[in-house]
Amino acid sequence: MGYQVTSPVHRYLKQQQELFGDNLYLSSPDNIFAGVSQGENDKIDSLSDFNAEICHCQKCPLGKTRTNFVFGVGDPKANLMLVGEAPGEQEDMQGEPFVGRAGKLLDKILRAIGKYRDNDVYIANVIKCRPPNNRDPLPSEVEKCEPYLQRQIDLVKPKLIVALGRVAGKTLLKQDIPLKDMRGQTYDYSGTPLRVTYHPAALLRNPGLKAPAWEDFKLIRDFVNN
Numbered sequence: 001m002g003y004q005v006t007s008p009v010h011r012y013l014k015q016q017q018e019l020f021g022d023n024l025y026l027s028s029p030d031n032i033f034a035g036v037s038q039g040e041n042d043k044i045d046s047l048s049d050f051n052a053e054i055c056h057c058q059k060c061p062l063g064k065t066r067t068n069f070v071f072g073v074g075d076p077k078a079n080l081m082l083v084g085e086a087p088g089e090q091e092d093m094q095g096e097p098f099v100g101r102a103g104k105l106l107d108k109i110l111r112a113i114g115k116y117r118d119n120d121v122y123i124a125n126v127i128k129c130r131p132p133n134n135r136d137p138l139p140s141e142v143e144k145c146e147p148y149l150q151r152q153i154d155l156v157k158p159k160l161i162v163a164l165g166r167v168a169g170k171t172l173l174k175q176d177i178p179l180k181d182m183r184g185q186t187y188d189y190s191g192t193p194l195r196v197t198y199h200p201a202a203l204l205r206n207p208g209l210k211a212p213a214w215e216d217f218k219l220i221r222d223f224v225n226n
């Protein structure tokens with residue numbers, strides 16, 4: 001297996017090797033990372049190192065059936081962290097959460113509140129591998145995988161977590177109640193505020209939910225921006 005490039009330092013050294021061969025012409029670290037603070041570098045390194053550490057996980061049977069492990073994407077210092085239940089078919093194929101039609105709608109909603117998936121937003125799922133036929137994750141799978149999400153939250157330190165959809169909400173809240181009863185409140189998830197709103201796929205299936213979802217996202221915007 002080839003060398004895996006996992007951090008800005010590794011990427012820089014690899015680039016130097018490709019350009020100059022094995023002779024190393026090092027700039028000072030200040031030049032390499034101009035404009036990026038040490039704290040930000042630490043976060044990028046930590047998330048990327050954590051991804052590399054767990055991306056071959058086989059702690060539950062979903063490791064055997066996945067096409068791709070889906071770690072998460074976005075801004076490592078985001079104030080807003082969006083969490084879905086698990087990768088679907090497109091996410092499994094592309095290795096990225098919230099792609100396909102639902103992902104495009106989510107991007108549109110984010111743009112409407114002045115956010116972008118790579119700027120002040122981090123997106124992940126509770127479960128990192130696709131459950132077959134998009135079934136709900138089993139409690140045993142959640143038990144094995146949720147600590148990975150908790151570690152991502154510790155690293156990103158968002159101001160607010162938003163669970164997208166009933167299954168993500170139920171999993172993070174540890175309460176099996178209808179989604180309409182989960183909305184409209186701010187909860188605590190291991191010390192980080194958490195709100196719950198509709199999954200964008202639900203908005204595609206039922207456009208009547210777009211108005212209440214928009215109300216939720218306006219509150220989310222105000223919470224994160226204040």
Ligand code: SF4
Nearest residue numbers: 057060063128129145
């Ligand atoms: S779903 Fe989570 S616990 Fe299961 S194999 Fe994938 S990464 Fe590991």
